[in-house]
Amino acid sequence: MPEKPNWHTSTYTTQDSCVEVADNDPDVVMVRDTKDRGNGIICSPPSVWTTFVSYVKQQ
Numbered sequence: 001m002p003e004k005p006n007w008h009t010s011t012y013t014t015q016d017s018c019v020e021v022a023d024n025d026p027d028v029v030m031v032r033d034t035k036d037r038g039n040g041i042i043c044s045p046p047s048v049w050t051t052f053v054s055y056v057k058q059q
Contacts, residue, residue, distance in 0.1 A: 003024050003025040005022030005025070006023075007022050007032070008020060008021060009034060018034050019033055023046070023049065027046075028043050029043070029044050029048075030042070031043075
């Protein structure tokens with residue numbers, strides 16, 4: 001059973017100018033825009049999200 005999303009933002013941003021991530025479900029990581037939370041959610045497997053975050057940290 002999927003977990004209820006536990007949305008959080010980066011500590012480097014303000015609450016209204018970033019994306020929120022829910023990564024507490026072992027099967028899916030969800031991302032949404034803080035300015036328009038109802039506009040949709042991007043979902044990815046945790047392994048893809050980990051790869052993305054690693055890449056961004058290197059930039």
